[in-house]
Amino acid sequence: xxxxxxxxxxxxxxxxxxxxxxxxxxxxxxxxxxxxxxxxxxxxxxxxxxxxxxxxxxxxxxxxxxxxxxxxxxxxxxxxxxxxxxxxxxxxxxxxxxxxxxxxxxxxxxxxxxxxxxxxxxxxxxxxxxxxxxxxxxxxxxxxxxxxxxxxxxxxxxxxxxxxxxxxxxxxxxxxxxxxxxxxxxxxxxxxxxxxxxxxxxxxxxxxxxxxxxxxxxxxxxxxxxxxxxxxxxxxxxxxxxxxxxxxxxxxxxxxxxxxxxxxxxxxxxxxxxxxxxxxxxxxxxxxxxxx
Numbered sequence: 001x002x003x004x005x006x007x008x009x010x011x012x013x014x015x016x017x018x019x020x021x022x023x024x025x026x027x028x029x030x031x032x033x034x035x036x037x038x039x040x041x042x043x044x045x046x047x048x049x050x051x052x053x054x055x056x057x058x059x060x061x062x063x064x065x066x067x068x069x070x071x072x073x074x075x076x077x078x079x080x081x082x083x084x085x086x087x088x089x090x091x092x093x094x095x096x097x098x099x100x101x102x103x104x105x106x107x108x109x110x111x112x113x114x115x116x117x118x119x120x121x122x123x124x125x126x127x128x129x130x131x132x133x134x135x136x137x138x139x140x141x142x143x144x145x146x147x148x149x150x151x152x153x154x155x156x157x158x159x160x161x162x163x164x165x166x167x168x169x170x171x172x173x174x175x176x177x178x179x180x181x182x183x184x185x186x187x188x189x190x191x192x193x194x195x196x197x198x199x200x201x202x203x204x205x206x207x208x209x210x211x212x213x214x215x216x217x218x219x220x221x222x223x224x225x226x227x228x229x230x231x232x233x234x235x236x237x238x239x240x241x242x243x244x245x246x247x248x249x250x251x252x253x254x255x256x257x258x259x260x261x262x263x264x265x266x267x268x269x270x271x272x273x274x275x276x277x278x279x280x281x282x283x284x285x286x287x288x289x290x291x292x
Contacts, residue, residue, distance in 0.1 A: 018094065018139040026098045028132030029143055030105035033068075035112045036125025036191075043176045043188040046169060047075045047145030048102075048129075053176050060180070069103035072145075079148040086155040087148065094141030095148065102143060118187050126191040130198025137203045154206040155289065159282060161206070166196045204256035206289070208280035211252050211259070213266060214240075215273040218248040224265040229254045230288050253280055253287065 033048065043049045051072040058064045076099045080092055087095075115121060136143050142151060146165050153161035169192050177185025215221050222233045233252035240247045254262055259277055266273050 018141060019097070021139045022094055022098050022136050022141045023101060025132040025135035025141075025143065026101040027105060028128050028135065029098075029102045030109055031112075032125050032128035032132060033106050034109050035114050036121045036128060038111050039113050039116075040118050040121035040125065040187065041180075041184050042122060042125060042191050043173050043185065046147070046165070047072060049169060049172055049176070049188075049192075050075060053172070053179075056180065068106045069100070072103050073099060076144040076148070079146075079152070080144075086152050091140060091142065091151070094136070094139075095144045098136050098141060099144035119190070122187040122190040123194055126194025127198060129191070130195035133195065134199050134202045137199070137205075159206060160200070162196055162199050162203075166192060207256035208253055208283055208287075209256045209259050210278045210280050211250070211254060211262065212276040212278070213250040213252075213273055214247050215250060215266070215270045216248065217270045217273075218250050220269045221250050221266050221273065222252075224269055225250075225252050225254070225262060228262055228265060229258050253283055255289075 029048070033052070036042065037052065043052055051068055054071045055066055055068065058066050076096065080087070080095070084092060114124075133143050133147065137147070142148065146168070150161045150165045153159075153164070170189055173185045173188045173192065174182075176188070177183075211225070213221055218235050222235070225231060225233050229252075231252055231254050233250050236249040236251065238247050238249055239245070256279075263275055263277070266275060
C-alpha cells in the first residue's frame with residue numbers, strides 16, 4: 001500500500017468512527033428526552049428545550065400534538081446558515097446528521113419510566129444529555145441547536161462559550177416555568193447545569209492552559225510544542241536557587257485538550273524537565289485555533 005492509499009484508508013476509518021460516535025451521541029440525546037425529560041416533565045437545554053416547550057404549548061393550549069422533528073430540524077437551519085463560514089462543511093454535515101437522527105430516534109423510541117424521583121431524573125437526564133453532546137463534539141461534530149452558537153462564538157472569540165449558553169437556557173426554562181409551573185423549571189435548570197458541567201469537563205478544545213517548563217533542552221522542547229500544537233513559545237533565562245545554576249524556562253499557551261500530549265512529548269525529549277501547568281482564563285492576541 002502506497003502513502004496515498006494509506007492516507008485515504010486513514011481518512012475513511014476516521015469518518016466511519018466519527019459517524020458511529022455521532023450516532024451513539026444522538027442515541028444518548030434521544031434516550032435523555034424519552035427516559036428522563038418526558039417522564040419527569042422537564043425541559044431540556046437549547047433548541048431541544050424550545051422544541052419540547054413548543055410541543056407542550058401546542059398540546060396544552062391548542063390540543064394539537066406535533067412531531068418533535070417538525071420543530072427541531074427547522075430551528076437548526078437558521079444558526080447554521082449564519083455561522084457556516086466559521087463552522088466548516090464537515091462540521092455542518094455531521095451536525096445536521098445528528099439533529100435529524102436525534103429527531104427520528106426521539107419520535108421512534110418509547111418512553112421508559114426508569115425512576116419517579118424528580119431529582120434523579122434531573123441529574124441523570126443531564127448526564128445523558130451532556131454525554132451525548134460531548135461525544136459528538138469530540139469527533140468535530142455537534143448535536144446542532146445551540147451548539148452551533150457556542151462553537152461559532154468559541155471560534156470567533158477564542159473562548160469557551162458553554163456557560164453563556166447555559167445562561168441563555170436558564171431564561172428559556174424560566175419562561176417555561178411561568179407557563180407550566182416553576183418547580184419543573186427549577187429542576188430543569190439542575191438538568192441543564194449537569195449537562196453543561198459534563199461538556200466543560202470533557203470537551204476542552206476552547207479552554208487554554210499555560211506551560212511553564214524548566215529544561216536544559218529548550219530548543220528541542222519548543223520543537224515538540226510547535227509540531228504538536230502549532231503554537232509558539234518564549235524562553236526566559238533565570239538562576240536556580242537550589243544549585244545556583246543558570247536555567248532555561250520555556251513559556252507557552254496551548255489548548256487544554258493538548259496538554260497531556262505535549263507534556264508526554266516534552267518528558268520524552270528531556271526526562272528531567274520540570275513542567276508546571278496552569279489554567280488560563282482568557283487570552284488576548286494571536287492564538288491559533290485549529291479550524292473546523
